[in-house]
Amino acid sequence: MERRALGEANSMVAALAVPVLTGFLLLIGHLSFSQEQEAETKAKEKGKWGEVHGNVQFDAQYYNPDSAIGAQPVPEKLLMNGFTNLIYTKGNFTAGVRYENYMNPMLGFNPRYKGHGIAYRYASFDNDFLSITVGNFYEQFGSGMILRAYEERALGFDNVLDGARVKARLLGGIRLKALIGKQRLYWEMGEGLVRAFDAEIDVNETFKALEEKDLRVVLGGSFVSKYQEDKDPDFDLPENVGSYAFRGGVRYRKWALNAEYVHKDNDPQATNTIFHEGTERRNFSPGSALLATLTYSQKGLGVAVSAKRTDNMDFRSDRGAAGFDLNINYLPALTQQHTYQLAGSLYPYATQPNGEWAYQVDVNYRIPKNSKLGGKRGMGIHFNYSEIHGLVTTVTPEGSGLTSTPFGQGDLYFRDINFDVQKTVSPKFKFIVQYLNLTYNKDVVEGVAGKGTLFTNIGIIDMTYKVATKHALRLELQGLWVKDRADLGDWAMALLEYTWSPHFFVAITDQWNYGNKDADRRLHYPSMFVGYTHNATRVTLGYGRQRAGILCVGGICRTIPASNGVSLTVTTSF
Numbered sequence: 046m047e048r049r050a051l052g053e054a055n056s057m058v059a060a061l062a063v064p065v066l067t068g069f070l071l072l073i074g075h076l077s078f079s080q081e082q083e084a085e086t087k088a089k090e091k092g093k094w095g096e097v098h099g100n101v102q103f104d105a106q107y108y109n110p111d112s113a114i115g116a117q118p119v120p121e122k123l124l125m126n127g128f129t130n131l132i133y134t135k136g137n138f139t140a141g142v143r144y145e146n147y148m149n150p151m152l153g154f155n156p157r158y159k160g161h162g163i164a165y166r167y168a169s170f171d172n173d174f175l176s177i178t179v180g181n182f183y184e185q186f187g188s189g190m191i192l193r194a195y196e197e198r199a200l201g202f203d204n205v206l207d208g209a210r211v212k213a214r215l216l217g218g219i220r221l222k223a224l225i226g227k228q229r230l231y232w233e234m235g236e237g238l239v240r241a242f243d244a245e246i247d248v249n250e251t252f253k254a255l256e257e258k259d260l261r262v263v264l265g266g267s268f269v270s271k272y273q274e275d276k277d278p279d280f281d282l283p284e285n286v287g288s289y290a291f292r293g294g295v296r297y298r299k300w301a302l303n304a305e306y307v308h309k310d311n312d313p314q315a316t317n318t319i320f321h322e323g324t325e326r327r328n329f330s331p332g333s334a335l336l337a338t339l340t341y342s343q344k345g346l347g348v349a350v351s352a353k354r355t356d357n358m359d360f361r362s363d364r365g366a367a368g369f370d371l372n373i374n375y376l377p378a379l380t381q382q383h384t385y386q387l388a389g390s391l392y393p394y395a396t397q398p399n400g401e402w403a404y405q406v407d408v409n410y411r412i413p414k415n416s417k418l419g420g421k422r423g424m425g426i427h428f429n430y431s432e433i434h435g436l437v438t439t440v441t442p443e444g445s446g447l448t449s450t451p452f453g454q455g456d457l458y459f460r461d462i463n464f465d466v467q468k469t470v471s472p473k474f475k476f477i478v479q480y481l482n483l484t485y486n487k488d489v490v491e492g493v494a495g496k497g498t499l500f501t502n503i504g505i506i507d508m509t510y511k512v513a514t515k516h517a518l519r520l521e522l523q524g525l526w527v528k529d530r531a532d533l534g535d536w537a538m539a540l541l542e543y544t545w546s547p548h549f550f551v552a553i554t555d556q557w558n559y560g561n562k563d564a565d566r567r568l569h570y571p572s573m574f575v576g577y578t579h580n581a582t583r584v585t586l587g588y589g590r591q592r593a594g595i596l597c598v599g600g601i602c603r604t605i606p607a608s609n610g611v612s613l614t615v616t617t618s619f
Contacts, residue, residue, distance in 0.1 A: 095134055096134050099129065099130045099618065099619060100616070100617065100619070101616065102127060102198075103614070103615040104125065104127065105125040105126075105127075105612070106125075106611065107123050107612075108123075109609040109610045113568060114568060114593075116606070116608050116609050117606060124148075124149050125148055125151070126147055126150060126154065127147075128145045129143065131143075137170055137172050138168070138169070139170075140166075140167065140168040140169070141165075141166065143164055144162070144163055144164075145163075147161065148160075148161060150201075153603060154201040154603075155231065158201065165181045175214075182205070182224075184206065184222070184241075185375075186269070187290060187292045187305050188292070189374060190290065190307045190334045190336060190375065191267050191269050191289075191290040191373075192269045197598050197599075199598060200369070200596065204371060204373075205228070206226035206227070207227055208239075209225055211223050217250060218246055219245070220245045221244050222243040222244075223241070224240070224241050226238075226239055227239065228362050230366075235370075236273055236362070237271045238271065239270075242267065243267040244267075245264070245266075246265070248262040248264065261295070263294040264292070267290040268289045268290075269374075271285070271360075272284060272285050273364060282313060283310065283311060283312065286310050286312045286360075287310050288307060288308065291305070299343050300339070301341075302339050304338075305334075305337075307332075307333060307335075307358065307374075308332070308333050314359065314361060315365050316367050316399070317357055317399055319444075319447055321440050322444065329445045329446045330357055330441070330445075331357070332359075333354075334354065334355040335355075336352075336377070345410065346411070347407075347409040348408050349405075349407045351407075352379075352403070352405075353401075354402050354436075355400060356400045358399075359372075360374040369601075375599070376398055376600065377599060378600025379431055380461055380600070381429045383463075385479070385505050386538055387505075387524070388463075388479075388481055388503050390605070391525065391536070392483055393597040393602060394458075394600065395490050395601070397435070397489065400435060401435060401436065401458060402433065402436065403432070403434075405429070405430065405431040406430045407427075407429050408426075408428045408429075409427050410427075411423060411426075422469045424468045425467035425468070426464070426467075427466075427467075429461065429462075430462050431459070432457070432461075433460070434456065434458060435455035435456045435458055436453065437449060437455050456489070457486060457498070459485060460484035461481065461484075462481070463479065465478060465479035465480070465505075466479075472511065473510060474508070474509070474510050475509050476509070477506070480504055480505075481501075481502070481504075481505075483502075484498060484499070485501065487499055491595075497531070499531050501525055501528070503524065506521070506522050508520045515546040516543075516544070516546075517544045517546070518541075518543055519542040522539055523539075524537050525537075527560070530561075534558065535560025535561075536558055536560065537556070539554065540552060540553070549576070549577055551573070551574070553571075553572075554589075555569055555572075556570040558570075570590040570591065570592045571590060572588065572591070573587065573589055582616070583615070583616045584615050585613070585614045585615075587613075588610070588611045590608070590609050591607060591608045591609070
């Protein structure tokens with residue numbers, strides 16, 4: 046059933062989008078000339094009438110019943126997510142639309158996406174001094190801890206703003222931004238109104254005497270406010286909630302320091318309630334966040350040390366929202382984002398906006414070529430350490446908020462100690478070896494009471510052998526071991542991939558939960574994928590089992606349910 050908020054006009058445009066796009070692609074192919082003179086004529090026509098570009102993505106899966114792995118039944122059998130972007134440019138003018146189609150949403154995505162229509166449209170004017178956008182737009186101030194509107198399609202996350210934005214680039218390295226709008230809530234708009242302003246100055250560019258100096262300084266400040274009418278009959282809730290931030294970046298030769306501080310006024314909402322004397326109460330305490338990163342880099346060596354403290358920094362344009370809905374800001378996770386399956390999808394960390402202390406140290410070192418340890422081609426070594434604790438908090442005497450000690454650290458939420466070695470042995474053979482030691486507080490990170498803290502070790506080896514020119518064979522082996530076989534127990538994984546560049550690849554993989562305490566749950570999860578790429582078009586077809594897990598991007602996570610079936614992904618751009 047279509048959302049009425051789209052309107053009949055959007056429904057008509059949505060219904061015509063696919064055939065119009067198909068016709069457009071055919072027309073582009075028909076107008077393609079090989080002769081040089083015709084190509085020049087076409088280029089002139091583009092300049093006269095403007096240009097149209099875009100991209101298309103289509104994801105679909107046919108679901109088979111599989112009670113052994115807990116795959117839920119799918120009445121439709123086939124579920125699909127898809128989108129098409131169309132962008133028109135002419136001189137300083139740009140306009141675009143995005144048609145989205147969820148018929149019906151694939152498992153793991155919020156069912157409120159069900160439907161289709163124009164979910165994104167905008168027009169903008171941009172010159173050297175001024176940029177004006179009306180309609181939908183994405184934006185980020187500083188690190189994003191005060192404001193970040195963005196899309197992460199793999200998570201089903203989209204908090205795009207709908208309104209107006211102005212950017213100005215003043216002489217002397219001064220950049221200003223101002224915006225107003227409401228946020229996307231699936232096929233509707235959130236109730237709250239967001240107003241924001243940001244200013245940044247490049248000190249060296251502003252003051253000509255400092256332009257050639259080794260010391261580089263950039264300073265910035267932001268203010269973000271949300272408005273939502275108070276309809277609560279029992280509490281006097283703030284209708285306007287303001288937040289401000291200050292940031293600075295200093296670079297001197299091989300060193301760089303970046304820091305940002307954010308303060309948020311009291312903002313009682315659904316995600317930060319407290320318990321006092323046996324009752325759940327609203328939290329009227331203010332929020333704050335501090336993030337600082339110190340880096341050092343030279344040839345062959347890079348070091349980054351980061352620290353972050355957040356306290357009551359869940360900031361949304363609707364005080365009743367939760368989950369992925371209507372987030373105004375973004376709190377980066379100071380943990381390594383692992384890409385290997387067992388490391389990245391069983392026990393990844395999800396940022397805790399109500400409060401955490403986080404630290405991270407990241408070191409990259411390149412052992413030189415022709416050295417005793419590096420050998421003829423050198424060797425790369427990477428080390429990463431991250432640790433996250435809760436805050437030490439106390440309920441205020443009147444029970445209307447929480448206070449926390451500035452440097453007090455509570456329970457351990459997460460710890461990740463990992464290192465990897467990358468080595469090219471010969472022109473035909475290279476490998477990566479990685480080890481991880483994870484401490485994972487399942488009660489906190491997943492909100493699953495009674496699971497306790499898990500201690501795991503993960504080993505990975507990734508080997509690639511170049512069979513011939515444009516032909517390569519890759520073998521990936523992974524193992525995960527949990528102390529006392531807690532939770533799901535131990536896992537093993539193997540992947541074999543053959544690539545024929547630049548067009549074709551085939552991969553076979555299997556994950557085996559061989560260490561599960563329940564003998565009936567020691568299951569295999571085999572799957573196979575075939576992919577073909579031609580220019581800007583990529584098609585991937587897969588079949589097999591998908592185990593239940595978690596997908597995280599930058600500390601924001603969604604649950605991936607178990608499934609069995611055939612999947613198809615098609616992407617192209619023009």
